[in-house]
Amino acid sequence: MGTTQLDSVQEPKYWHLRTVLSEALDSEFSVGEILPNERDLAARFGVARATLRQALEQLELEGRLQRRRGVGTTVAPPRVGVAVGGEQHSWPGAAGDAWQAVDCAQEIPAAAVAAALETGADEPVHTVRRSRMSGGQLVATELLHIPAASVPGLTAIDAPSGAARARAVLRELHRLDLEGQDRAVELGSARADDARELDRLPGSPVLVVTTRFTVEGRTAALSVATYRADTCRLTFGDSAGVEIHHDPARRAS
Template identity: 55%
Template sequence: MGTTATESVPEPKYWQLRTVLVRTIEQEFHTGEVLPNERDLAARFGVARATLRQALDQLELEGRLVRRRGIGTLIAAPRMGVPVAEASARDTWRIVDCGTVPATAGVAAALGVEAGVEVHSVRRVRMMAGTAVGTETLYVPVEIMPHVPGFLAESSRARAMLKQFQALPIEGESRAVELGVAEEEQARLLERPPGIPVLVLTTRYAGEDGILAAAVSTYRADNCKLTFGEAGVEVRAAS
């Protein structure tokens, strides 16, 4: 409603610039097209390159742009919808490794156990459209799954862990989503530099007597839109 016309403090240049760029790319560019290079754009708008880059940073965070070193700045494709509900399709996941280690403080909190308790962990990468969109580490206390065979090759052991996990008497799940940045480990798995923004999804699997397992997933925030669909209510956005 009446937005005050009086700006006691004029908006920063990079934000004005972003607004102009949003309009421009919505009206004059299509997915995959290349913007003029940063030096030209900065000159055209009469700002320093650093200021222009601040505006582009915003647009990249919104998923409107993709910047590729050595190539240029492109209009991004719409974000992929990544279903977070239980999925059967195992082939969209690639197992990375697994292990059995004492729980860190964070993991222990998610599992509702004491820090240091031994837990199994399986790390996977989620693939969509040929690219890595997310990582997941599943944690299950050894007490919950005591009979994981130890003599197998790592990939076989990981599969055994997942199979046992899927057989657990899970009664419910609770999830949380927050913003984070990819550290070295995740960044490598996502094939991106460290520091890229990610959506961090924490899932807790509850049984009758408490938490049976927990998973921490990171999804590329530039690429991905996490979807929580109730199976019956899926909407056909495709047309």
């Protein structure tokens, strides 16, 4: 056959495009550089803009690109490793913790939260909001649910509300003897409020880390943390975590 290779076995255009762009990013662009706009790129590759966008979406999902409305598409830096607690258990808000308390409210939890807390459906719960910075950027938000029964020493006088109140709740929590913790990670999509905080669009992919803290066999606190999936690599274990970044030498198909 004279032809080196026809597109052969029905690879979707957007997938092929993703591969081509990916290689171009490796060889011809550096971190932070701005790509041509979508209309130009689409024209250059002879596809509709929607198809080009499908390829860009893939690359954004993989953390290779960053797109911002009104600005443009830039080459993303490698994902930041974000430590998510290792071997030893510790309470949220302990020394050296990367989180920052934002505020706190006492409320009746949603049914699913109450179920996970193993409390009655109408038992009051303190909900502490925290956020986490990394490299000058907000990378995660957290809702920390603590049954009021877990922190009986807390008085309304400690602080009425706001960050001070949140810290007071955490202080009370630290008086308990942490017995163990379970953790789960799954893919989710950012709710509108989280999206706004994380500077993403609603529905953006996020990694949801759910942690249950147990004291005397009961659930004393429940954390639901939402990490930007595009920029974060969650690391567990002793040290900084493995780095395998995008591999230029590996073919995608």
